[in-house]
Amino acid sequence: MAPSTPTAIALLSGGLDSATAAALAQEAGLRVIGLSFDYGQRHRRELQAAVAIASHLGLAEHHTIAVNLAAWGGSSLTDLEQAVPSDGVVEGVIPSTYVPGRNTVFIALGLSLAEARGAERLVLGVNAVDYSGYPDCRPDYLEAFQKLADLASKSGREGHGAQLWAPLLSWSKTRIVQEALRLALPIELTWSCYSGENKPCGRCDSCRIRDAALTEAGRPDLAGR
DSSP states (O other), X not given: OOTTSOEEEEEOOXXXXXXXXXXXXXXXXXXXXXXXXXXSOTTTXXXXXXXXXXXHHTOSEEEEEEOOGGGSOOSTTTOTTSOOOOSOOOTTOOOTTOOXXXXXXXXXXXXXXXXXXXOSEEEXXXXXXXXXXXXXXXXXXXXXXXXXXHHHSHHHHXXXXXXXEOTTTTOOHHHHHHHHHHTXXXXXXXXXXXXXXXXXXXXXXXXXXXXXXXXXTTOGGGTTO
């Protein structure tokens, strides 16, 4: 792409949602830089998936940085003494897979990279529909963070700070799968399982939601991979 092509920073977990959001940013004509986090998650296998997706998409850059949120636990994703829930999402209940402060930390670091690279967007794969309504995956949270970002950065004060862009925010998981298929994303390279095993467990809430959406989208052959 030409040097004048607008740049976006995409937070890339290695999962289906973030990969789809990054691909949508590319389709929109943006030069995409990926940013992944090793935060002490039990499912560190997702970081391998992030590298594979970054390579497939041909991202301009891909950075993985360590932010050890497991040092104080507080989530079944960072505390191996806690069991990952597998009984299904309960409406109105935030499950133990919520990681305290995770998105706040990640978005802040993404905005730092965005300002350093002169990026116009920070691309987020957050989704408020299929999961449990994590507090840091909701529209009001993103709106408030945008106001903070505009006040907290030189570029924001000058009127050209990065804009948070969460294209999947209100989509169903099935629609995300359909969009990933349209974009010819290698869904089999993405990783959603929370269990920390070498293969998807098929039992955790993330696996079950993903597999159900793949089946509904007509691709049950990709479920359980």
